[in-house]
Amino acid sequence: MRALRKMLRTPLGITALVLLALVILTAIFAPILWGSQADATDTGDLLAGPSAEHPVGTDNLGRDLLLRTLVATRLSVVLALLATLVSVTAGLILGAAPLLLGRVFGRAVTWFTGIAVAFPGLLLALFFAAIFGSNSTAAVFAIGLAGAPSFARLCQNLIAGIEARDFVAAARVGGLGRFRVLTRHVLPNIGEPLIVNATVGAGGALLAFAGLSFLGLGVQPPEYDWGRLMMDGVRGIYINPLAALVPGAAIVIAGLAFNLTGESAARSLGIGDELFLGPRAWRKTLLRTAAAPTPAVGGIAPDDTVLEVEDLRVTLPGATEPVRAVRGVTFSVRAGEIVGIVGESGSGKSMTSLAIAQLVPDPGVVEATRLRFLGTDLLGTSKGKLRRLLGTSLAMVFQDPMSSFNPSMRMGEQLAEVATEHAGLTKREALRLAADRMAAVRITDPDRRVRQYPYEFSGGMRQRAMIGMGLMVTPRLIIADEPTTALDVTVQRQVLDLLRAIREEEGASILFISHDISVIAELCDRVLVMYAGEIVEELAADDLSRATHPYTRALLAAVPHMATPLDRPLATLADAAATGRLPAADDAVTSGGQTREDAEVSTP
Incomplete structure (x- = not known):
């Protein structure tokens, strides 16, 4: 019409x-x-x-x-x-x-x-x-x-x-x-x-x-x-x-x-132009019980490790020769842990998450010495078993909240889809559960919102709804791929608080990907620093002030703060690479990027 x-x-x-x-x-x-x-x-x-x-x-x-x-x-x-x-x-x-x-x-x-x-x-x-x-x-x-x-x-x-x-x-x-x-x-x-x-x-x-x-x-x-x-x-x-x-x-x-x-x-x-988690005890409801996930195919690893990644490699076709987007990445995520991956655009962060979620498009090739989720080999298990495992135990929150939802479907139908597919719920039960999950991520008037389309949601609401979609079942691992990039600082704080509350309430592990090292430092327990498809440094979030790798220190120095001199250009990674001089890591963390000229190191 x-x-x-x-x-x-x-x-x-x-x-x-x-x-x-x-x-x-x-x-x-x-x-x-x-x-x-x-x-x-x-x-x-x-x-x-x-x-x-x-x-x-x-x-x-x-x-x-x-x-x-x-x-x-x-x-x-x-x-x-x-x-x-x-x-x-x-x-x-x-x-x-x-x-x-x-x-x-x-x-x-x-x-x-x-x-x-x-x-x-x-x-x-x-x-x-x-x-x-x-x-x-x-x-x-x-x-x-x-x-x-x-x-x-x-x-x-x-x-x-x-x-x-x-x-x-x-x-x-x-x-x-x-x-x-x-x-x-x-x-x-x-x-x-x-x-x-x-x-x-x-x-x-x-x-x-x-x-x-x-x-x-x-x-x-x-x-x-x-x-x-x-x-x-x-x-x-x-x-x-x-x-x-x-x-x-x-x-x-x-x-x-x-x-x-x-x-x-x-x-x-136009064709051809082209958040807060409330105190509600929603985990105890009958709907929550009905949406309990299918048992993991391989079970939890004995040491309570949710995700094991060893020597992960992702190769994509290039104009003249193959491009190695991810080169020998190794790390693990334990139950209830928030692990952050930080690095500039093109460092391989998102490609790593896509490889874990089995979303690398053809003709990309994913190889690894070990890639196990909940004890299951992701590269050697049949697609049918992976669908049941990943569909119930893995949730993914994407960067752009608008493109994360199907514009032709109502929000409630999209959230309910996972529950009807894997938990055996009827459509009516799944829609009730979807409204419950929207309320859980503090979307007001959820009974009305489930009948609306994505364009009727604000950016922050869409991002919270995306997290609510992951909670339609009980995820053991949430991969959040730069979920706060498109949001203002107020909504960003709400999303971070929500993720932190989900970890505390559900015991879910979170793999948080961002180019903003200050956000990583605030939310995560451990930090993996990626550069050119490799992890160049791994350390506890509390130890960022003692980072030794020059690339990590350059990331820290590039974060502006209230005391940043207004008469001087902001520090950038390009400046550090051009001069070969980077700020001391302790100054970068404590004073938000003020440089100390006597700290001279080589860039990666």
């Missing part, structure tokens, strides 16, 4: 809708009003020219050509829409195949689609028409399959764009399978561009169908469409040109109606 209102405000939209309405109304009512008259023969008035009785003339059986053109609207439009339906259906299947089939088979489908797109659509239609035969049903499949590659390429591009969004990654962390991710999170978000392109495609299918019928490969007598009428009219074009021109004009008008409607809809839709 929003797009329709916008279309009605523009001359292009009004023109397109008027033409489309004219075509549809003619297709509906013309056969009813004039069907019998169009088939009436008059042997005394064969191949007559235009007259008052017959404005366009008659055919070789004396039938009125104007009435036959109007009546042919229904068959022409219906066959074009059926061919478009075949194109969209086949295109969706081919477009979704890379997501459903995985890397190897999905890539083969992508290659096949690319090859098929290279062939002209009309040649493909003629090829399929020669295979299926000369009739209207065969022509529907011929034109539909000929248009499928272009729709498949469109679907692949749209799906790839949605698949890269954080809310899809969140759904995968929640343990949803590929088909559920496709139907619940991907397809609803590509519906509008698909409908717009299908509308434009219907105009092309109408023209292609008329072409096949004109060549004698489409509709066969006694049926007739515009292409068939145009073929008959061409035989006597020098005697009565209108016999061929009027069906041709009908094809142009109908094609313009579909194409202009699609273009106007695209413009209207």
Whole structure:
């Protein structure tokens, strides 16, 4: 309705809708009003020219050509829409195949689609028409399959764009399978561009169908469409040109109606531009018991270690040679511990978290001597077991709270999805649990909020809701990937307090990733400093003032504070690298970045 209102405000939209309405109304009512008259023969008035009785003339059986053109609207439009339906259906299947089939088979489908797109659509239609035969049903499949590659390429591009969004990654962390991710999170978000392109495609299918019928490969007598009428009219074009021109004009008008409607809809839709944890005892409720997680596949390690990472390596394809984004990272996280990973952008922090959550996209390669979560080998366990384990025991909070939620789904449905998938709750029970979790993370009026969409939430509310989604089951590990970057300092404090309270209430471990070392120092028990894909220093948060590595000291020095001189530029890592001089670590921590010129060390 929003797009329709916008279309009605523009001359292009009004023109397109008027033409489309004219075509549809003619297709509906013309056969009813004039069907019998169009088939009436008059042997005394064969191949007559235009007259008052017959404005366009008659055919070789004396039938009125104007009435036959109007009546042919229904068959022409219906066959074009059926061919478009075949194109969209086949295109969706081919477009979704890379997501459903995985890397190897999905890539083969992508290659096949690319090859098929290279062939002209009309040649493909003629090829399929020669295979299926000369009739209207065969022509529907011929034109539909000929248009499928272009729709498949469109679907692949749209799906790839949605698949890269954080809310899809969140759904995968929640343990949803590929088909559920496709139907619940991907397809609803590509519906509008698909409908717009299908509308434009219907105009092309109408023209292609008329072409096949004109060549004698489409509709066969006694049926007739515009292409068939145009073929008959061409035989006597020098005697009565209108016999061929009027069906041709009908094809142009109908094609313009579909194409202009699609273009106007695209413009209207903008396509192509492109916290506090309360004292409530919610853990004791029946809903909390119902959402208890599936037991871990491997159980807790004997030393109470939740996560073990040894020699983790992530390799991504590069322009000339592979890029090693993560190089030999080793660390562990114990039960109830908050471990922070800090480093500048591009240091490998987020890639490390994605590797742990099994979210590194193809063709990235994850390798490790040991990568175990709750005693389970993440690299050697079947995907089905990993779905149950990660979907119930691992929660992930992403950086951008807006892209972390599916914009086409209500908030309550998104939170409830994990509980219905893994805890066996009904939809109603899961929605009640979702409202409870929203209340737990101090979102006001949760019963109303579960019925709202993400755009109706503020940034801080979306981030708290993202944490609440992780609490729909009982997570043993929460990976928070820069969850406070997009928030103001007040909401940032609330998120940090919430994470700290969750650790105290639930005993959950937290892997907190940030580029802000002051936030890391405030929240975490231990700090891992990453640089160029490696952990260059590991120390307790209380020992940051005694950091020895120059990169850690540079990070500390770059943090401004109330006493930072206003007449001097802020310290940066680039300055430290250029001069080779870094501040003393104890000065950096105690005075917030004031340098001591006699502290000279080498940069990494």
